[in-house]
Amino acid sequence: MQYDTDAIIVGGGFAGMTTARELTQRGIRATVVEARGRLGGRTWTRDTTLGRELDMGGTWVHWIQPHVWAEITRYGLGLIASPELDTAYWRSGGEVHTGTADTMxxxxxxxxxxxxxxxxxxxxxxxxxxxxxxxxxxxxxxxxxxxxxxxxxxxxxxxxxxxxxxxxxxxxxxxxxxxxxxxxxxxxxxxxxxxxxxxxxYKFASGTRSLLDAIAADATADIRLNTTVTSIDETDDGVTVTCGDGTQVRGKRVVVTAPLNILNSIDITPSLGHGVNGVAAEGQASGGVKVWVRVKGDVGKFAALADSDAVLNFAQYEYPLDGDSLIVAFGPRSGLIDLNDPRAVETELRKWRPDLEVVTVDAHDWTADPLSGETWPMLAPNQLDAVAHAARDTTRRIRLAGSDYARGWAGFIDGAIESGLHTARQIITEFESEN
Ligand SMILES: Cc1cc2nc3c(=O)[nH]c(=O)nc-3n(C[C@H](O)[C@H](O)[C@H](O)COP(=O)(O)OP(=O)(O)OC[C@H]3O[C@@H](n4cnc5c(N)ncnc54)[C@H](O)[C@@H]3O)c2cc1C
Missing domain, CATH: 3.90.660.10 (Polyamine Oxidase; Chain A, domain 2)
Structure with a gap:
């Protein structure tokens, strides 16, 4: 096969860009094919209708997450703390209870x-x-x-x-x-x-994008945005990746970082083993929502929790803004609420606090997004064996990487970086022994 590149990386989120950086820093050619018009995948720091930049996806990190922490150290990035919350509201049996956050x-x-x-x-x-x-x-x-x-x-x-x-x-x-x-x-x-x-x-002082940008700046990969991979063919001597626009890229390895819930949207030949396609068809557990809310006035530093039947079941105060308050809220099921409708979100928040007046809302529905199909990856029962097995299969030229496949903090930015590091290390070792 005539190779266009050494490694093709499907997806330019944290896993893909970490893999690209590690490979290219070792002189291995890498081509990142990303369907979106931006890098970052399920992390996205952007301007919002609320009046400031906010993270639509992955936000919080911690020093007990070793891979992301090493990157924070490497690039000298600053963190800020979410505010300490003083009041909590929680619902049970149709009643709202209140106390300090510590009481809850x-x-x-x-x-x-x-x-x-x-x-x-x-x-x-x-x-x-x-x-x-x-x-x-x-x-x-x-x-x-x-x-x-x-x-x-x-x-x-x-x-x-x-x-x-x-x-x-x-x-x-x-x-x-x-x-x-x-x-x-x-x-x-x-x-x-x-x-x-x-x-x-703890979150990035300049948004999650600050880390993604730092990693991407150290990757000298060929990056193709707005290019969707539709199929991957593996043969004895290489892999051919075909994109929606008809272009093809040939390489020695392909690293697929597409989230598990949409893995089956790429036609892979021969098909992946270990039952991972079955898990992808069944879907892993996450399918919720995250929404940013601007609420009128200073509403205090509060947290709110309700059981899994609630449309929005958690909310937390995050920032003051020009006399108003910015709140982040989460719900376990996408599709139950219009995340762009301030009145619908207000109705949910008022189940804890009838005094709240929503000014505006902003969100990205990752579960409904065909390029993610899930929020942060969390496995359902009876899925671990197949996913762990497929993630460790180094017998193929096709590798699965990403937060969905991480060994440790799967579901987090840390897991995406961990998986990218493992995958790149394996490919580097293989190329060294082949040369
Ligand atoms: C709402 C939300 C909140 C979160 N909060 C946190 C948090 O606070 N802390 C934390 O650590 N983590 C959090 N996470 C999880 C974290 O953001 C993810 O685990 C991590 O960013 C995943 O990185 P990844 O590279 O594995 O996958 P992704 O970021 O999903 O990257 C995969 C990439 O592949 C691309 N792609 C998919 N299909 C194709 C195709 N066919 N062709 C080409 N490209 C394709 C996608 O566009 C995407 O860019 C959150 C996630 C969400 C959605």
């Missing part, structure tokens, strides 16, 4: 600790669980909802616990794989409050 976390503490009690025992080395032991296989059959149902809880505790896991999975706890919850907690040293802090406390 204390109410969650015992049940959350019980749900996650097995984390460190089950995953003593949370990056190292493959091949799955019989114990992990058994745990992977269980959903978070089943685990919650088995606990003896007061209604308020149950609603809070269910709501917190719907938030964590950006989806329905009934479809949320228990091993994924255990992995988050094991990675946080078994401390669920630290796990929660890692998910929603």
């Amino acid at each position: 976390l204390d109410l969650l503490d015992a049940s959350m600790t019980e749900v996650l009690a097995e984390a460190r025992r089950a995953l003593p080395q949370p990056y190292d669980y493959f091949p799955l032991s019989d114990q992990i296989k058994a745990l992977d059959q269980v959903s978070v909802a089943e685990k919650i149902a088995a606990l003896d809880l007061e209604p308020q505790q149950r609603a809070l616990l269910d709501g917190m896991w719907a938030l964590n999975f950006s989806g329905d706890p009934a479809r949320s794989g228990y091993t994924q919850a255990l992995r988050w907690c094991a990675l946080s040293g078994g401390d669920w409050k630290l796990m929660f802090e890692a998910c929603a406390t």
Whole structure:
């Protein structure tokens, strides 16, 4: 085969750009083919109708996430903290309860600790669980909802616990794989409050784009935006990637970073093994929404939580802006609310606080977006084995990379970087031994 490049990378999110940087810095030619008109994938720092730049997708990072933290150090990027919240509102049984943020976390503490009690025992080395032991296989059959149902809880505790896991999975706890919850907690040293802090406390001072731009600037790859890969053919001597515009790129390897829920939109020959196409068809667990809301006046630094039946089940104060307040809210199911309708969002927020007056809203529906089909990737029960297996298959010229396939912080920017690093390292080693 006549190669146009050494490695073709499908997708220019964090996984794709990390792979591109690592390969090109070692003198390996890389071509990134990205369907969108921008890099960043499920991270997107952009101007909004709210009156400032905001992150539509991935936002928070933490020093217990080693891969993203190393990048923050490498590029000298600054972080800012989300505000410390003083008041909390939570709904259960049709009633709104209020107290300090600590009161709400204390109410969650015992049940959350019980749900996650097995984390460190089950995953003593949370990056190292493959091949799955019989114990992990058994745990992977269980959903978070089943685990919650088995606990003896007061209604308020149950609603809070269910709501917190719907938030964590950006989806329905009934479809949320228990091993994924255990992995988050094991990675946080078994401390669920630290796990929660890692998910929603520290963010990039200049937006998530600042890190993506830094990585991209160090990648000397050929980058083709607005180009959708439609099919990939693997032969004994190479791979041919065909794009929607009819162009073809031939290389020695192809790294596919398309999110799992849309993996089947690319026609791959021979088809991928290990049951990963079946998992993609079934869909992983996340399918929620994130929406930014400008609310009139200073409404105080509050958090709000409700169970997984709520359209929006979590909200958190984030910024002051010209006398108004900016709030970020999440819901576990896309399609239930028009994220661009201020009145619809106001109706949901008023279920906690009838005093809130929404000025404007802005969001990107990642679940409805055909180039993502999900928010942050979280596996459903019985999916871990197939996904972990496919992610580690180095017998093919086609490699799967991305946050969906990460060993550790899957679902996070950290996981996308980790997966990009692993994939690039493997390809570098193979090319070194081939030359
Ligand atoms: C609403 C939301 C909130 C989040 N919050 C956080 C957070 O606070 N902290 C955190 O760490 N993480 C968060 N995440 C998760 C994090 O953003 C992702 O895990 C990470 O960015 C995924 O990177 P990736 O490179 O694996 O995939 P992606 O970013 O999805 O990149 C894949 C790329 O492939 C492209 N693509 C797809 N199909 C094709 C095709 N056929 N041809 C060419 N290109 C294609 C896509 O356009 C995309 O650019 C959040 C995600 C969302 C959606």
